[in-house]
Structure formats: structure tokens, C-alpha cells
């Protein structure tokens with residue numbers, strides 16, 4: 001039984017900002033883990049992590065780390081293109097795995113991971129889709145599961161990222177070979193949440209996107225701190241930046257955002273058709289003035305809107321088709337911790353899944369779903385075609401379409417006067 005008296009013995013694989021930040025939260029705030037081993041391909045990474053976790057043992061290879069008996073679980077927080085190889089390399093050693101999002105940067109790699117762990121029941125395998133665990137997203141899922149708006153038939157979402165330049169366009173996250181695209185690197189959180197709420201899997205994806213604001217012809221080696229245009233550059237980057245998911249300012253690379261190496265799209269619109277017949281329209285923009293996510297789910301009985309402005313409490317509004325005067329508004333109190341409480345709740349779920357010997361809410365199969373939409377969207381931007389999504393075993397997905405679904409609901413039911421919070425599943 002893992003608890004504060006017997007914390008999880010954790011190996012950190014990938015000792016960058018995220019790896020160290022989350023491991024600290026796990027060890028110092030939750031006190032549910034103790035970092036016992038470290039691995040990073042870069043000496044600087046190990047050096048950083050040693051400062052944070054002086055008692056942890058640096059390892060020279062994943063194999064050496066896997067063989068350690070003082071390791072129960074590994075947190076893989078390497079760059080996106082390496083998650084799958086790291087996880088598979090640790091598989092023979094039977095460690096519980098928490099892999100950062102996105103699961104992988106290709107569908108083939110997602111499937112290699114999901115299929116590779118298909119028969120593995122002794123350990124917990126989880127993807128770090130932390131947003132799903134925050135109070136606002138949990139609440140929306142709960143309302144939908146309770147039947148509040150009926151069956152979801154369509155949804156839309158905007159993901160506006162005013163900090164896109166700072167967060168993505170000065171380092172590896174702006175390079176396609178490392179991330180495929182920001183729909184995956186950033187958008188996988190929203191896409192994961194939406195698919196979870198809709199309760200269906202994507203069957204077809206289409207997208208338009210472009211690199212219209214960042215990118216250019218500047219040389220690859222150009223950096224902000226040596227640039228003579230720094231004083232008047234709208235996208236200049238300081239050496240230390242404050243990210244919203246770590247507590248202290250971090251020293252990050254400051255490669256030019258107008259470099260010819262920048263090749264990910266900075267805005268895109270995506271359409272998704274789910275197996276259930278539900279449709280999604282998703283827009284992501286990395287040069288908006290606002291930093292905000294907004295979701296709207298429309299069901300057979302009503303709609304739920306969730307607005308998540310950065311730095312302020314999220315708001316939920318529920319309205320009903322036949323009762324225009326009735327609107328339920330709720331401001332969601334978020335918990336402390338990274339990602340507005342999403343990080344600690346995710347870490348608690350990891351420990352609970354280990355203790356209860358069950359699958360976590362965001363297992364590898366769930367991690368694949370959000371990633372698949374984003375990767376298919378990038379493919380569609382390139383080809384101009386609609387991309388058909390398959391299951392991990394290659395089975396094509398079929399879309400169910402049923403007309404006249406409102407006929408399944410009586411007027412009496414839609415005018416239901418039961419207090420909102422008394423409703424239960426199917427009600």
C-alpha cells in the first residue's frame with residue numbers, strides 16, 4: 001500500500017522543467033513519492049535533477065535504472081518523440097509507468113505502445129493528461145454522465161494561447177520532427193477532454209492549418225540574447241521565463257521565433273466526426289491576445305459551456321432546449337497545485353490505481369485517442385484529405401447515424417422540474 005508512510009519509489013526519466021516540477025510536487029507537496037533514481041541523455045539534466053533530489057542515484061542507462069530494486073515506478077518526462085521507446089525499454093522490468101503527454105508523435109508509435117502493453121496486467125500504465133483531473137473538467141464530465149444535457153450530438157472548442165510564442169516558438173516544441181505539431185503538443189489536452197465527455201472515439205478528421213505568424217528565414221543558430229533587434233522585437237524571449245505549470249522561472253532556450261527551423265503550424269481549425277455521430281469543431285491559435293479555452297457541448301436536452309480563462313476561475317453554464325429561462329451557472333473552485341489542481345489529482349490517481357490494482361482513468365488507450373485526433377489533423381493539413389481513423393489493431397471505425405433522436409425524449413421529460421442536482425444517470 002503506497003501512502004505517506006511508504007511513498008512510491010520513483011525514477012525520473014527526462015530531467016527537464018516538467019519532470020523535475022511534477023516529481024517535486026509528488027515528493028514534497030503530496031509526499032506520496034520519493035525520487036530514488038534519475039536518467040537523462042544530457043548531463044545538464046542529471047545535474048539539474050541532482051540539485052532537486054540530492055539523494056537520488058543517477059543511472060547511465062534505462063536498463064540500469066530498470067534493474068534497480070529501489071524503483072517501483074518511473075515518470076517519463078522526456079521529449080515527445082522519445083516517450084514510447086523509453087516506456088518499452090522499461091517494460092521487462094515491471095515498473096509502474098507514468099508517461100507525459102502526448103503519448104507519442106505518430107499513430108504507429110501510439111499503437112506500438114498500446115499493443116506492446118496490451119497483456120501487461122501487473123503494472124499500471126498511465127499517460128499524464130493532467131487537465132482531465134482538474135475540478136472544472138471533472139465537473140463537466142459528471143454533469144454529462146448524469147444525463148443533464150442528454151446525448152451529445154455536437155461540440156465546439158476554442159483553444160487560444162496568447163503565450164504561444166514564449167511556450168513553443170523558441171525551442172524544440174516548434175520543430176515538427178520533435179512534436180509533429182502543436183495540435184498534438186498543446187491541443188491533446190482539450191481533444192482528450194472533449195472525447196472523454198462525448199464518450200465516443202474519433203472516426204474521421206479533417207483540418208486546415210498554417211504557420212502564418214511565426215517562422216521565417218532567420219538562421220537556425222540565431223538566439224534572442226545575442227540579437228541586435230532584441231530591444232524592438234515583438235517576440236523577444238528573456239533568458240528566464242515563468243511558465244504556468246511550474247513554480248519558479250525557468251531558463252529555457254531562446255532560439256529565434258522567426259527561424260527557418262520553425263515548422264509547426266501556429267493556427268488550425270479541425271473537424272472531427274465521432275463513431276457516435278457527434279461532431280466537433282476545434283480551433284487552436286498561438287498568437288491570440290487572450291489565453292483561454294472555451295468548450296460547448298450540445299446534447300439532445302441542452303448544452304453545457306465551460307469557459308477556462310487563464311488565471312481566473314472556470315465557469316460552467318448549463319441551459320435547456322425547452323426551458324430558455326432556466327440557466328444554471330457555476331464558478332468552479334480549483335484546487336492548488338500545477339494545472340489548477342490537475343497535476344496533484346493526476347498523481348493521486350496514479351497511486352490509487354497502483355494500490356487498487358486497476359487501470360487509471362487516463363491509461364495508454366485513452367492517451368492514444370486524443371493523440372490520434374491531433375496527428376490525423378496534421379496529416380489532413382498536409383494532404384488536404386479527410387483522414388479515416390482506425391483502432392490500434394487496424395480495424396476501421398464506423399459512424400452510427402440515427403435520425404430524429406429528440407423523438408426519444410418526451411416533452412414532459414424536457415420540461416422536467418426536478419432540481420438540477422438531484423438528477424442521476426439517464427435522467
Ligand SMILES: NC(=O)c1ccc[n+]([C@@H]2O[C@H](COP(=O)([O-])OP(=O)(O)OC[C@H]3O[C@@H](n4cnc5c(N)ncnc54)[C@H](O)[C@@H]3O)[C@@H](O)[C@H]2O)c1
Nearest residue numbers: 014015016017018019040041042045077078079080082100
Ligand atoms: N502535462 C503538461 O501539461 C505538460 C507541460 C509541460 C511539458 N509536458 C511534457 O513533458 C515532457 C518534457 O517537457 P519539458 O518542458 O520538461 O522539456 P525539457 O526540454 O525541459 O526536458 C526534457 C528532458 O528530457 C531529456 N531527454 C530527451 N530525450 C531523452 C531520452 N531519450 N532519455 C532520457 N532523457 C531524455 C532532455 O535531455 C531534457 O532534460 C514533454 O513530453 C512535454 O510535452 C507536459
